[in-house]
Amino acid sequence: MSTTEQLDMIGIDRLREIGSVKWSRFPHAIGAFVAEMDFPAAPAVAEAVKGAVDGGLTGYLPTAVSDRMAEAVSRWQCDRYGWDVPVERIRPVPDVLTALRSTIDFFTEPGSKIVLPTPAYMPFLTIPAMHDREIIEVPMLLDDGRYVYDLDGIDRALGDGGGLLILCNPYNPVGRVFERTELEAVAEVVERHGARVFSDEIHAPLVFAPHRHVPYASIGPEAAAHTITAASASKAWNLPGLKTALVILSNDADAETWTRPEVSWAEHGTANLGVVATTAAFDDGREWLAETLDYLDGSRRLLGELLAAHIPGMGYRAPEGTYIAWLDARGLGIDGSPADFFREHAGVAMTDGIACGAAGEGFLRFILATPRPIIEQAVTQMAQALRERTAG
Ligand SMILES: Cc1ncc(COP(=O)(O)O)c(C=O)c1O
Known part of the structure; x- marks a missing residue:
């Protein structure tokens, strides 16, 4: 069949x-x-999870197991998008929203505002308030029926106290997959303001030809220097209940920050079975x-x-x-x-x-x-x- x-x-x-x-x-x-x-x-994912349970891998997450996932993700980023990410820069977290919360807490200036293109994935509108952060909504523009970023609006919002731009690519809910030139234009505006980007790439494996996913932090050294990327197998392989996602750190300063215990605490709660499933998904799925x-x-x-x-x-x-x-x-x-x-x-x-x-x-x-x-x-x-x- x-x-x-x-x-x-x-x-x-x-x-x-x-x-x-x-x-x-x-x-x-x-x-x-x-x-x-x-x-x-x-x-391949189901077998990996069953194998982990049968093999007794139900204690706390061993480093060797999460390292294997980082290797699989590094291979995926390289094979699919030509992005070379050192394995040690790929860190496990339980979910993408934990990555966002940590980014707000530890990678932005206290009190700075969150710049959010809208319409947006719903929790992006509620999470900033939990961190005492104001949101500046910047509605997307329609260009011949296709949603595009309002670069002037983002520029104004970053000038008005915005410290972090939330990018979602591919874009939940409007389904856009941004082209490199569009991402470059965003990076230029962000860079001008010395701001940061949280790039949510949870839907990256779900792209229809001829569109191609371009990791935002891969477009150049400036974007790499101002971005925290979140990735996951959870949408494409339907694993959100297994509580595993990834933070990709693309510059030395952020990698250094991540080593602080209160920052890397975000890794806590990443689930063994999700890590095993994610490894199998990116490698064998x-x-x-x-x-x-x-x-x-x-x-x-x-x-x-x-x-x-x-x-x-x-x-x-x-x-x-x-x-x-x-x-x-x-x-x-x-x-x-x-x-x-x-x-x-x-x-x-x-x-x-x-x-x-x-x-x-x-x-x-x-x-x-x-x-x-x-x-x-x-x-x-x-x-x-x-x-x-x-x-x-
Ligand atoms: C764009 C986007 N980000 C984050 C999430 C939530 O991911 P997680 O369960 O890993 O926090 C979703 C779930 O639908 C999503 O669509």
């Missing part, structure tokens, strides 16, 4: 039985609001990833066809990377929250764009890493809800 046939066969009952957050929070709705994949784990990306590629196109046929008023541009669809519901004439409308009347649970900042108002975030028949069912139910509203 082909990968497509296998994935297409996974039904809603099975997904509810597994009971992920996406499929259990709203028991009567199609779950499309959490960035999780509904596909079984890559065999490449073929699985290619097949999964093929499937997702078909799905992002299918979603476009279905929307054009059944909800032509819904704006959609297929993501260049990630499995997140950013839907423009502003033309549908829905009063109030479009996410509430579709959850209540169509049985489809999505994230309301407003949760991604004011720039997301009227939009929806739909996770398309689900079997294609479920995408079809979701669109059919949404179209039906819109028809019934008109009829009513």
